[in-house]
Amino acid sequence: MPIQWYPGHMTGARRAIVESIGAHDVVLEVLDARLPRSSANPIVGDLRTDKPRIRLLNKGDLADPDVTAAWVRHYDRTVQADPGNGQPPGRAVTLVLGHDRPGEAKRRIPALCKELALHPSGPGKTVRAMIVGIPNVGKSTLINALMDRKVAKVGDEPAVTRSQQRVVLANGMMLTDNPGMMWPKIENEAAGFRLAFAGAIPDSAIDYEAVALWGAAFLLARYPALVTARFKLPAPPPTAAALLEEIARRRGGLRRRGALDLHKAADVLIHDFRTGSLGRISLESP
Numbered sequence: 001m002p003i004q005w006y007p008g009h010m011t012g013a014r015r016a017i018v019e020s021i022g023a024h025d026v027v028l029e030v031l032d033a034r035l036p037r038s039s040a041n042p043i044v045g046d047l048r049t050d051k052p053r054i055r056l057l058n059k060g061d062l063a064d065p066d067v068t069a070a071w072v073r074h075y076d077r078t079v080q081a082d083p084g085n086g087q088p089p090g091r092a093v094t095l096v097l098g099h100d101r102p103g104e105a106k107r108r109i110p111a112l113c114k115e116l117a118l119h120p121s122g123p124g125k126t127v128r129a130m131i132v133g134i135p136n137v138g139k140s141t142l143i144n145a146l147m148d149r150k151v152a153k154v155g156d157e158p159a160v161t162r163s164q165q166r167v168v169l170a171n172g173m174m175l176t177d178n179p180g181m182m183w184p185k186i187e188n189e190a191a192g193f194r195l196a197f198a199g200a201i202p203d204s205a206i207d208y209e210a211v212a213l214w215g216a217a218f219l220l221a222r223y224p225a226l227v228t229a230r231f232k233l234p235a236p237p238p239t240a241a242a243l244l245e246e247i248a249r250r251r252g253g254l255r256r257r258g259a260l261d262l263h264k265a266a267d268v269l270i271h272d273f274r275t276g277s278l279g280r281i282s283l284e285s286p
């Protein structure tokens, strides 16, 4: 399922980041904790230059905690083994954020930014941080958490923020928010499915049932107990298609003359994954 979703404003967003990154001290790269590798925009990797980076694994409350811990260890090891990687030693830090850790962003991020900023931060020196990440990963939510009040629009449709915005925190730190950026073509098919299943790409740009089938196959392979518990099944169905059929039967997905409504079943599965109703699930491991 090749995905090509690259709205026009994302080209402008990329240009704005390139032009303004030099004026920032730290990059806050927001990743989806359920799919940290697939949600890391390769374009952002190219843009990072030598700026210190805080990698934020957001939506940690939805991800499998053991897998998230493995990702943090993986990133910490990567930084130690290859501090080059565009980063001076000790200048890339990974934090886990989520609705189950209220206050964590506010408690940790401003202090870390100050610590990592390359210039000496004396009185009157403002730390400038730039937030980057794919659509729907939680950038606006992060800004609101750091501001303690609602300034950024939060929405469930990818690409809610369309232009660069700047806000100043109570401690004087300046934050630049960017529209969520995707890349022109997602080459890796599995990464495309992960992004679509997690909601980073608008549902109108994907083959919904194909995404649900991919998700069903993944869940049966990796989290069968969560699937049987959620849908009250005596045993995991043998195939992804059989799982969608079971969901259709159990969740009112019967059409006239008894035909199964597989679109409705796809909707149920995708929704239950995205909201965490299925349990805490990670779509990839390091």
Ligand code: G4P
Pocket (backbone or CB within 6 Å): 058, 059, 060, 061, 062, 097, 098, 099, 133, 134, 135, 136, 137, 138, 139, 140, 141, 142, 153, 154, 155, 156, 157, 158, 159, 160, 161, 180
């Ligand atoms: P963006 O700016 O990167 O596009 O993302 P945004 O903050 O708008 O967040 C997209 C959706 O993800 C929102 O859901 C938001 O609440 C949710 N979200 C953000 N961070 C987290 C997190 O750490 N955990 C969980 N579980 N969800 C998170 P929504 O349903 O569109 O909005 P709302 O009804 O929650 O306001």
